[in-house]
Ligand code: NA
């Protein structure tokens with residue numbers, strides 16, 4: 001019997017956290033009890049970035065991360081977190097399918113550079129902006145401080161939308177929003193709901209400026225050490241969990257937005273005058289300025305995937 | 307493997323190895339003998355230190371060290387003495403109150419003892435207080451320091467338990483005031499029963515006014531700090547940095563008592579103190595990692611929750627556990643090892659994370675006064691050259707107000723939660 | 732014997748240099764944090780790199796200062812039991828303590844040797860610095876710690892008994 005460790009940073013109750021447990025169950029079943037996955041949620045074994053490294057070092061077998069996070073192991077992965085890159089969730093799922101040409105290429109590079117392979121990725125959500133102030137166009141964000149994940153791509157998204165990108169440690173985000181260190185932040189709606197950001201933020205703008213996939217990664221030597229049957233079991237469990245998690249997030253997204261409305265947030269979408277085209281144009285300009293050269297080829301490949 | 311880990315840890319600790327090494331070496335041994343990748347030693351310990359909230363630790367130590375170097379401690383002590391006047395036990399009350407004011411600058415009990423201990427005890431002895439009473443009072447009053455913001459243990463707790471450091475720092479204010487009042491009540495009773503001496507000071511109003519003016523910039527430091535935390539101009543680490551800048555400005559610009567040499571000394575003191583504390587933080591992270599891999603936190607939490615799911619009873623159990631832990635473990639190491647093990651289960655059972663943090667820290671600060679491992683006891687005994695036994699005898703009576711404070715803070719969540727929640731909405 | 736004396740002097744210089752660089756890093760950290768506050772509130776600049784640079788300084792400060800603390804035997808320890816047992820026990824405790832620090836530093840170096848060849852080229856999120864650079868000061872500090880403690884053991888074997896100092900206070 002093979003026991004493998006899966007460490008991640010999410011709460012077990014969130015979909016991103018629960019899907020690790022689903023994967024563990026699915027793998028136990030697909031392998032007929034031959035493979036067991038021990039899940040360590042909530043950063044028990046280390047912080048987000050550290051966990052990605054830990055998979056590379058072989059300390060743990062599995063973890064998950066955003067494409068941007070995996071980009072610190074193999075830089076080109078960062079391209080997959082580019083704002084306004086995908087036409088829709090379906091497009092994202094096709095691009096991030098491990099058998100797509102883009103993912104095959106990136107995965108080869110990741111295996112060579114870090115000894116890590118992506119085994120599946122699921123839809124994690126569309127990132128939206130929340131702010132104390134009503135925002136309808138990039139001009140409304142001039143001089144407004146928005147908390148940004150301190151990765152160049154994420155900072156670019158916030159700056160591209162017209163705001164000042166400010167790094168704030170995740171543990172301080174609710175407090176920083178309450179005291180006004182920053183006036184807003186950006187995250188998928190499930191995060192806004194689970195972390196109770198509606199208590200400290202009035203407006204939710206459905207900017208959908210990033211469509212994120214969460215990538216589940218595995219240590220390559222562990223993968224190579226598996227028998228053909230075990231590898232097949234991993235693939236089967238991966239496919240099942242990918243579909244289940246994506247569906248769960250999609251199903252929840254609408255309900256969560258409604259829940260935020262019911263909790264008193266002012267939700268502003270395109271029909272309420274949110275100028276999505278202006279955001280897309282302004283962000284894309286900054287993205288091609290900063291990343292166009294570096295990621296141009298990958299963007300072309302992604303654009304060609306139907 | 308956890309049994310081997312704990313045995314080796316206690317063995318090294320008793321033999322007198324540095325706490326950090328007593329934590330790291332057994333972890334390394336277990337990692338190697340279990341065939342885990344040896345790279346985790348470097349990775350985990352480095353990543354534990356690679357944390358923004360922890361940057362507040364050196365910055366707060368530096369700020370306190372600078373303020374102390376410019377001589378504000380003496381001014382504060384004199385000012386409070388003049389205001390309190392000449393009633394029975396006045397100087398003892400002054401000592402407690404100065405500890406409260408100084409706690410608004412300093413983030414560590416041992417720093418408070420270092421800055422205030424000598425002058426408090428010398429003055430009290432001069433006026434005829436018993437030396438064990440003076441020493442006991444000083445170390446007991448120093449527990450106020452790390453409860454009132456700023457606070458090194460609170461910042462460290464917040465960083466491991468994933469609570470907002472700002473909120474948890476603010477949560478300490480009311481409990482620190484409560485602790486101050488309880489200590490003062492105790493001293494008032496002792497003054498009655500045992501007849502403590504009166505102060506001899508006879509200040510003219512003009513002297514008081516002068517002292518106030520000269521102390522004012524130092525009195526403003528805590529105001530700046532708490533105001534800064536609430537205003538949104540700074541985050542918690544930034545508040546520490548701004549306090550450093552403020553100390554430099556008043557030290558060079560107003561008091562003119564700072565010199566480059568004194569700043570260098572403060573930097574050196576800070577670097578040494580920080581390296582000492584954060585070395586323990588790094589090693590404890592590794593230790594906790596091994597425990598986690600062995601599922602100890604999960605089993606311990608399940609066990610706790612199987613006993614009761616009543617938040618109040620759980621807190622009571624935690625208090626008993628922590629008082630025992632606090633006797634034997636150095637306080638920072640205790641926070642780092644125990645908090646990740648039991649905090650998630652308690653929060654899940656409905657204990658407020660802010661209240662839990664304050665109960666945790668208060669408890670372990672009381673642990674600084676309990677033998678065999680009581681760093682405050684060691685410290686005061688070094689400063690005053692008093693035998694540990696004398697200090698312990700002097701501390702005994704002060705466990706009454708300290709434990710009363712602990713019980714009240716455990717029983718009434720609002721004492722910790724009201725202020726931060728009120729200010730943050 | 733004079734080789735030992737030279738060695739001792741060189742190591743004392745190096746550990747002192749470590750603390751000196753630590754002090755500079757602390758000053759840098761304080762400056763970065765204050766600049767960050769000013770830039771955000773006065774100039775509307777977020778400086779995403781500032782926090783990472785401050786953390787880099789913090790890690791370096793800690794690891795570069797540990798060798799000095801270890802060589803002066805002022806790392807926090809609980810010496811109650813050896814103290815109760817008298818001078819001989821204190822001596823034995825000091826030797827065990829030094830030895831444990833040496834073994835710990837050696838294992839940490841081994842760990843670096845396993846960690847950095849794999850993870851050294853990975854990039855930090857904000858500044859995109861390779862870990863080789865980000866953790867370089869920690870590696871140097873650990874190596875110095877190992878050398879200092881190894882030298883201590885050599886001295887011991889050549890008959891120089893540990894000098895005992897009072898336990899030293901640290902803020903907590
Ligand atoms: Na304090």
Ligand code: NA
Pocket residue numbers: 632633634635672673674675676677678679680681
């Ligand atoms: Na104790």
